[in-house]
Structures are given as structure tokens and as C-alpha cells.
Amino acid sequence: MAEVGDYRILHEAALRDHFAGIPDLKALIGGEPAAWGITEVGDGNLNLVFIVKGTRGGVAVKQALPYVRLVGESWPLPLSRAHYEYLALSKQAQLAPGLVPVLLHHNETLALTVMELLEPHIIMRKGMVAATQYPGFVDDITTFMARTLFFTSDLALSAAEKKQGIAAFAGNHALCKITEDLIFTDPYRIAEQNRWTAPYLDGLAAELRDDMELHVAISRLKLKFMASPEALLHGDLHTGSIMVTESQTRVIDPEFAFYGPMGFDVGAVLANLLMAHFASAGHERMPGERQAFESWVLETVEKVWSEFARKFLDLWRAGATGDAYPVTLFAGERGAARLEAERQAYMQRLFADTVGFAAAKTIRRIFGLAHNIDFELIEDPKKRAISEARAVRLARAMMVETGEFGTIADITGAARKLRDWMPEFANG
Amino acid sequence: MAEVGDYRILHEAALRDHFAGIPDLKALIGGEPAAWGITEVGDGNLNLVFIVKGTRGGVAVKQALPYVRLVGESWPLPLSRAHYEYLALSKQAQLAPGLVPVLLHHNETLALTVMELLEPHIIMRKGMVAATQYPGFVDDITTFMARTLFFTSDLALSAAEKKQGIAAFAGNHALCKITEDLIFTDPYRIAEQNRWTAPYLDGLAAELRDDMELHVAISRLKLKFMASPEALLHGDLHTGSIMVTESQTRVIDPEFAFYGPMGFDVGAVLANLLMAHFASAGHERMPGERQAFESWVLETVEKVWSEFARKFLDLWRAGATGDAYPVTLFAGERGAARLEAERQAYMQRLFADTVGFAAAKTIRRIFGLAHNIDFELIEDPKKRAISEARAVRLARAMMVETGEFGTIADITGAARKLRDWMPEFANG
Structure with a gap:
């Protein structure tokens, strides 16, 4: 489960630094981290969603916020939901391969999940x-x-x-x-x-x-x-x-x-x-x-x-x-x-x-x-x-x-x- | 949960020694441990049940065995059942006081529970x-x-x-x-x-x-x-x-x-x-x-x-x-x-x-x-x-x-x- 103590919201710059330190992701995205395009695209009710694009490809990043995005900090919501999402996605990938996004990285503490970028879906x-x-x-x-x-x-x-x-x-x-x-x-x-x-x-x-x-x-x-x-x-x-x-x-x-x-x-x-x-x-x-x-x-x-x-x-x-x-x-x-x-x-x-x-x-x-x-x-x-x-x-x-x-x-x-x-x- | 490593079956002598070291139980039973009457009375299918009697009163003792008593070691059964029994009994005592035996002592590792002696029930x-x-x-x-x-x-x-x-x-x-x-x-x-x-x-x-x-x-x-x-x-x-x-x-x-x-x-x-x-x-x-x-x-x-x-x-x-x-x-x-x-x-x-x-x-x-x-x-x-x-x-x-x-x-x-x-x- 995510420890709230070590959790921080990763906005664009922090996300870039974080991924630069993960060789597999860095290679997958391709090119210099400084040159990556990072856009927040979340239109859902609960989370932050970023798309990160480099010379080789792109990934979708989802980070849970400790509250309901649609409403704000007045409606807290546990970060642990990222854990359950990861657990469910892993199970679905096993049972229904090809019908859910490929899971690339999960950080429990940051309540952060990285998945294949679905394009042009x-x-x-x-x-x-x-x-x-x-x-x-x-x-x-x-x-x-x-x-x-x-x-x-x-x-x-x-x-x-x-x-x-x-x-x-x-x-x-x-x-x-x-x-x-x-x-x-x-x-x-x-x-x-x-x-x-x-x-x-x-x-x-x-x-x-x-x-x-x-x-x-x-x-x-x-x-x-x-x-x-x-x-x-x-x-x-x-x-x-x-x-x-x-x-x-x-x-x-x-x-x-x-x-x-x-x-x-x-x-x-x-x-x-x-x-x-x-x-x-x-x-x-x-x-x-x-x-x-x-x-x-x-x-x-x-x-x-x-x-x-x-x-x-x-x-x-x-x-x-x-x-x-x-x-x-x-x-x-x-x-x-x-x-x-x-x-x-x-x-x-x-x-x-x-x-x-x-x-x-x-x-x-x-x-x-x-x-x-x-x-x-x-x-x-x-x-x-x-x-x-x-x-x-x-x-x-x-x-x-x-x-x-x-x-x-x-x-x-x-x-x-x-x-x-x-x-x-x-x-x- | 009971750790199988530290678990041992307590027969009469071991039970006497064990209880002699628990002041509350010792006082409740009364008299010298050496003089306590200890009888195995279990007629159920799964566990050991002892009655321990002293000068002051008596207690009922239930210890889970790592197998089904009725069948023997060929049918293993987890000791953790003593944990669930303790959990359930505690809850029942809270919800229906007076309708379950009073809980006196529980040792998770030994899968052992001590309760009031029900007499003349x-x-x-x-x-x-x-x-x-x-x-x-x-x-x-x-x-x-x-x-x-x-x-x-x-x-x-x-x-x-x-x-x-x-x-x-x-x-x-x-x-x-x-x-x-x-x-x-x-x-x-x-x-x-x-x-x-x-x-x-x-x-x-x-x-x-x-x-x-x-x-x-x-x-x-x-x-x-x-x-x-x-x-x-x-x-x-x-x-x-x-x-x-x-x-x-x-x-x-x-x-x-x-x-x-x-x-x-x-x-x-x-x-x-x-x-x-x-x-x-x-x-x-x-x-x-x-x-x-x-x-x-x-x-x-x-x-x-x-x-x-x-x-x-x-x-x-x-x-x-x-x-x-x-x-x-x-x-x-x-x-x-x-x-x-x-x-x-x-x-x-x-x-x-x-x-x-x-x-x-x-x-x-x-x-x-x-x-x-x-x-x-x-x-x-x-x-x-x-x-x-x-x-x-x-x-x-x-x-x-x-x-x-x-x-x-x-x-x-x-x-x-x-x-x-x-x-x-x-x-x-």
C-alpha cells in the first residue's frame, strides 16, 4: 500500500526526473529526457494522467491524488486505489491478454502506474x-x-x-x-x-x-x-x-x-x-x-x-x-x-x-x-x-x-x- | 496467527507448568499447581480439551492440534483455526454477553484458549x-x-x-x-x-x-x-x-x-x-x-x-x-x-x-x-x-x-x- 508520508504529486518536471532514473522506461520512450514531451491529459474524475513522448515512443502515466480531482481536497480518497487498480489490471492482463493496456511500471509509494500509450485509440x-x-x-x-x-x-x-x-x-x-x-x-x-x-x-x-x-x-x-x-x-x-x-x-x-x-x-x-x-x-x-x-x-x-x-x-x-x-x-x-x-x-x-x-x-x-x-x-x-x-x-x-x-x-x-x-x- | 515452529502439544504436565507461570490463571484455579486435577475430556472431532481444577475453581482449556483428531495426522488442519475461534468468541461475547463462555486467556502460538469451566452444564x-x-x-x-x-x-x-x-x-x-x-x-x-x-x-x-x-x-x-x-x-x-x-x-x-x-x-x-x-x-x-x-x-x-x-x-x-x-x-x-x-x-x-x-x-x-x-x-x-x-x-x-x-x-x-x-x- 502507498505510504502517504513518501508520496508526492509528480508534476511535469518531477515526472521527467523520475523516469530519467528508470532505465527501462527511459529506453522505451527514447531520446534525452529534457526533450520529452509531457502533457497532462486527465479528463476523468479522480486522477492525474500524463502522456510522455520521446524519440522512440510514448507511455501513459496515471497517478492517484489523495482526493477526488473533480471535487478537490475537501473530498479525500485513499491513494491505495492505485494499488487495487494495479492488482486488477495485472489479473485482467493475465485473463484477457490484449484487451487491457500493457503494464510497464508501477510505484506503490507514489501511487503511480505507467502503461503503454494507446494510439490512435x-x-x-x-x-x-x-x-x-x-x-x-x-x-x-x-x-x-x-x-x-x-x-x-x-x-x-x-x-x-x-x-x-x-x-x-x-x-x-x-x-x-x-x-x-x-x-x-x-x-x-x-x-x-x-x-x-x-x-x-x-x-x-x-x-x-x-x-x-x-x-x-x-x-x-x-x-x-x-x-x-x-x-x-x-x-x-x-x-x-x-x-x-x-x-x-x-x-x-x-x-x-x-x-x-x-x-x-x-x-x-x-x-x-x-x-x-x-x-x-x-x-x-x-x-x-x-x-x-x-x-x-x-x-x-x-x-x-x-x-x-x-x-x-x-x-x-x-x-x-x-x-x-x-x-x-x-x-x-x-x-x-x-x-x-x-x-x-x-x-x-x-x-x-x-x-x-x-x-x-x-x-x-x-x-x-x-x-x-x-x-x-x-x-x-x-x-x-x-x-x-x-x-x-x-x-x-x-x-x-x-x-x-x-x-x-x-x-x-x-x-x-x-x-x-x-x-x-x-x-x- | 500461530507459528507452527513454536507450537507444541501441551499434555498434562506441560499444561500444569504453563499455567503455573500465568499469575491470573494460577490465582483463579487456586492452590498449588502440583495439586491441580487435570483431565482430558475432549470428545469432539478436532481438538484437545482439558479441565483444570484447583482449590478455588476450574477452567476449560482447548488446544488445537495440527490435524483432525478424529482421523489423525493423515488429515492436517491448520492451527490458525484457534485464532479464528478466539476472534469469533470475542465478538460473540461482545454481542451476546452471557451466552458464550467467558474468555480467560489465549495463546496464539500454542493455539490455546482458556475459558470459564461450565458446570454443571x-x-x-x-x-x-x-x-x-x-x-x-x-x-x-x-x-x-x-x-x-x-x-x-x-x-x-x-x-x-x-x-x-x-x-x-x-x-x-x-x-x-x-x-x-x-x-x-x-x-x-x-x-x-x-x-x-x-x-x-x-x-x-x-x-x-x-x-x-x-x-x-x-x-x-x-x-x-x-x-x-x-x-x-x-x-x-x-x-x-x-x-x-x-x-x-x-x-x-x-x-x-x-x-x-x-x-x-x-x-x-x-x-x-x-x-x-x-x-x-x-x-x-x-x-x-x-x-x-x-x-x-x-x-x-x-x-x-x-x-x-x-x-x-x-x-x-x-x-x-x-x-x-x-x-x-x-x-x-x-x-x-x-x-x-x-x-x-x-x-x-x-x-x-x-x-x-x-x-x-x-x-x-x-x-x-x-x-x-x-x-x-x-x-x-x-x-x-x-x-x-x-x-x-x-x-x-x-x-x-x-x-x-x-x-x-x-x-x-x-x-x-x-x-x-x-x-x-x-x-x-
Whole structure:
């Protein structure tokens, strides 16, 4: 763990000196340190991010700050998150090679991690605002999720290994607490940090605060988030944590990693695709110009679930080395058939969790502290509010009537129907 | 944690020398160490247990062995279990004072714990074989369970405190593994250590090994045991871990403690009461002589659940200081009513878990490695098998058709009906 005593924030000059003293990094970047180009590029909420470029190549540098960057020193946040991010990234690199940035250097004391520079990758969310389609995305993200979730679950690990993993990430509770508050609590009550597209969504915000069925549903999800260590989660798997080119996908920023319910990661991906879909109408300059993109998005929603489920099940069928569902209890043809039916039932339970968590991830982006550019970049607030209201309408149904969404097609079908739905304020 | 290097087994002489050097203990026991009476009384499966008596009083001494006592050195078991037992006992003493033995001394290196001598308490199971009723038991055990489970759950703790607790017990996985194997796996497959009352139960044993619905049910329970850290469990809460007089109850031996599903502890108590009920017929010398006892047992089953649920709910209503179900989301009269309905739903889910785990705890005592004297002391093997077959018939239904048992009266009703049911082999 990082010792706060020896920690210091490395701004440009200090970073240059520090790296000059690390031969491997120096060689990798190339040229004289004095000539390196160093730029701070962090646009996230928590950390400093630098790009360092030399004659040979470049690296990306992430340093944790002892507070939330977005808010300032009044909101302290432990440096140890850099330790957990490093731990998670190492594990992901092992389980899903090629789908996370290559780790080049980690300094625990400085809470500093150096990774390969991803070029010309961009944040996927930005690409989606520009209506870019990513044909390789489904295959990559489902491989990432199926492998990182399956291989850290009770289906693949012994109970002892699993408990070690849980304990190794138990200290990352400050980051979990951010999720617990900002996703599972604050959007449903009066909280200083909440914001939404006023005045259009004022009524809807008040409805959510008064919706006791929704409060029960979000509280059940919160409890599941806190007390269901099914697998090592990324913990923040939205389209802002994914860098892409048209052919490549890299998942970044796993500092929220901990052992939690698998549906939280899968739901995060689905929610962010669905929000991109609902936001798309707001970015339209000519009717129909983003139709192909929108179709691709909903098709992607469907395939993300179906391919994830297929890959996860294949891993289970091929490599059930864990202590759960011991194969010796399902011997013979009849046993195999019964186990296969149970695998399907397991995926159905996971799907229900996914639906609920996707809904929670949607509502927080519209009524909580952290919003996303999918909606934020819609300049006309009324248009933005219309897109957001559609997303919330679906999310509310997904969270409270989860059982009505038995298949992923039930979700995309509902999303399609809501594409042109008009909330009451739209006519005002 | 105990260092194996400095550990040594303390037999009588060494124990005498060791305690002679600890002034507090010496004073408590009283008189010259050479005159102390020291007796090894351990009849459990894992440890050495001594009683040391002097002129002033006595103490109970428990030392972990680096292997399973019942089996020998061929089955090693970490000494660290004494550390977890000490940790759990300390926590239980704080949460349920007066319901666990007073802790007098703990030596981590020697894996040795000294506790008050419980006199004239006896192991509750022995008392029940003798048809003794314990009028204070319901109140004591439900206070113990409600308080230890509630106050270590997400309803009472912050998520950070809860994660610390989970991590603190994560290392006790070797003891969990015993449960995972002996309760949740072996009785359902061919395993060297299994045994049952042959030849009468040969057919039933084969049926269980071939019963795929049961294998799915036990596997779901196993997964819940491994991956649902709801609260700090005792982990082995059968009537052999409870010492009683007619007016006092003390819960002992929490070395299997870890964060797991609450229903596992509650189910353990219910299962052992139900087994005492089914065994009772086998101990009858004259028809009807144990009828009052049997009625008391089933009444106790009902009250253990209803009083536990009442106390747990009262604690929740009065002291919801945890991060789950935040009260700010349930403001006003309507919010309070909805939260109360959710509390009832929570207890209903916990009841379903309890029913399943109670069934698992029953089957393992009849087909697995560790049996209990309720059945074992029935000398006539056919009579014993009849009692066991009745217990298994109920347990199988509880595990596979859990939903059919919506209330505790459904279980005691079924138990009453099975009191005189005859399995096929009884007519052979």
C-alpha cells in the first residue's frame, strides 16, 4: 500500500526526473529526457494522467491524488486505489491478454502506474457521440467480461483461492463507497451533489424520490452490490472506461475493482449502450441520419448479452475447476443434462441481476453527480431532457419489473418503442 | 496467527507448568499447581480439551492440534483455526454477553484458549437423548443468533466495516472446506468417508446419489455457503456446540466461524432439533413415554424461528445503522410501511435459506462422515434406520421443494405426520 508520508504529486518536471532514473522506461520512450514531451491529459474524475513522448515512443502515466480531482481536497480518497487498480489490471492482463493496456511500471509509494500509450485509440463514448460503429467491440468486450468474471468465480476457483481474492480487494472499500452512495442511494433522495436537466426533469426527479417500489428495488441491488462477491469486477465498466479503434478494444481504469456481483459489470456495458441509443436522437441534425448507428447500437446490446452468455457458458462447460457445482455430482448423461439446465438457470439469474444493475447505472447518470457526454453534449436542454426521460422510463421498468424482461430482446424491443416516445413536458 | 515452529502439544504436565507461570490463571484455579486435577475430556472431532481444577475453581482449556483428531495426522488442519475461534468468541461475547463462555486467556502460538469451566452444564444433545426439556433455550439461542447475525450484517455495519470483517475471517478457509466437502458434496456421491445404517439405508443412499434434483439443490446451497457473506456465522451451530442447564445456555466452539449466509446458522439449530424429534421414537422404551419431550421439541422448532425472526426484526427496526436499506430512502408513513413490507420479504428469503440449510445439515448426519448421538445411541439398527429415514424424507422435501415450506408450521406439521411413517424396509 502507498505510504502517504513518501508520496508526492509528480508534476511535469518531477515526472521527467523520475523516469530519467528508470532505465527501462527511459529506453522505451527514447531520446534525452529534457526533450520529452509531457502533457497532462486527465479528463476523468479522480486522477492525474500524463502522456510522455520521446524519440522512440510514448507511455501513459496515471497517478492517484489523495482526493477526488473533480471535487478537490475537501473530498479525500485513499491513494491505495492505485494499488487495487494495479492488482486488477495485472489479473485482467493475465485473463484477457490484449484487451487491457500493457503494464510497464508501477510505484506503490507514489501511487503511480505507467502503461503503454494507446494510439490512435479514443474513448469509446466519444466515438459513439460521433455515431461511429465499432465492429470488433462485441467480440472483444464479451471475451473480456466472460474471461475475467468466469475465471475469478467459484466456478473456476477453489473456495480458498476465492476467499484470498476477496480479502485482497476488501481494502478498496472507499471506492466501493463512492458507488454505493452515488449509484445506489443519492439519486433517490435529496442530495447536494445531484443534478439533472432542469426544469424539464424536475417532475421526474421528484417522482423518483417518492417512488417507494423503486427505492426497494435499488436497495436490493445495493445489498447485492455490497454482499455478493461472485467475481472480480472491473467495477466501473462504462464506455468511458473503454478505448477503441475500429478494430481494437482496450478496457482501462479498473480502480473500482473488487469482488462483487457479475451483473454489475455486464449491466454497466448494456446501460451505457442503451444511453448512447437514447442520446442519439438528440445529436441528430437531420432526421434519420444516425439510423444505421442506432440500429448498430441496439444490435450490439443484444449481442453483448448473447455472446457474453455463450462464452461464459462455454468456459463453464470446458473448465469447471472451481468448488461450485462439482462435476462428480452430475455424472452420466442424465446428470450432464440436469447440470446443463442448471447452467441455463444460472445465466437467467445473472441476466436478471444485469437488467437491474443496468437500470441503476442509467438513472445515476441522469439524476446523480456524474453525468456522461452522451447526454451532456446535446446542447438543447429540452432535447437532452427528452432523451434522458426515455432512458429513465425504460430504466424504471427494468428495475421495478425486472421479471418482465426475460430476454435481451425484451429490452431492445422496449428501447425501440421508446425511440420516439414523448414525455409530457415535451408538449409544454 | 500461530507459528507452527513454536507450537507444541501441551499434555498434562506441560499444561500444569504453563499455567503455573500465568499469575491470573494460577490465582483463579487456586492452590498449588502440583495439586491441580487435570483431565482430558475432549470428545469432539478436532481438538484437545482439558479441565483444570484447583482449590478455588476450574477452567476449560482447548488446544488445537495440527490435524483432525478424529482421523489423525493423515488429515492436517491448520492451527490458525484457534485464532479464528478466539476472534469469533470475542465478538460473540461482545454481542451476546452471557451466552458464550467467558474468555480467560489465549495463546496464539500454542493455539490455546482458556475459558470459564461450565458446570454443571452438559452438551445439549446428550440432554435431548435423555428427553430433557430446556425451557430457557428458545429465548437464549434466538437472542444469540439474532444479535450475532444482525450486528455483523450490512443492516448494522457500514460496508467498510463489513469488508474488514469478511477479510479478517477469509483465512479460515480450511475449516470452511470441511463443511463444503462433508455437508455439501460427499453425502451425494461415493466417498470413502461416508457411512450410514446399513443395510437398511443402502437403497436410500443410492437414491440420494442418483437424485439430480437434489444435487442441483445442494449445489445451489453450497454456492450460497461459499459466496454469500451476509454475517459472521458460528458455522457449526448444532446441539453438540451448545451447553445447557435447565436455566442456562452457552454456545461454544466457534472455530468454523466465517462470514456466510445467516440461514446456515439458523438452519443448523432447526435441523438438530428436528433430528432429536425423529430420533426420539428410537429411544422409546414404552410407547408414548417421550411424548411430552417430542411435543416440546417441535414447539421449540416453531419458537426458534418465530422468536429469532421477531428479535432480528426488532433490532433492524431499532438500529439500522448499516449501509443497507438506508432509512433516508424510506421517509414518511408510506416509506415506513414499504420498508416494513420489505423487512418481511427479507425474512421470507432468509427463511427459505434456513429451510434448505437445515435439510443439508440433516442429510450429512445420516449419510456423511460425522454422525450424531441422537441417532447413534439407538441401539437397534433397524429402529435407528427408521428414525433416520423419516428425517431424510422431510429433509429431501425441504431441500428440493423449499417453496412448499412457507412457514415454520409447514415444517413441524410435516414432521408430526412423519412421526409414525414407515419406510418400505421396515416391513421387510
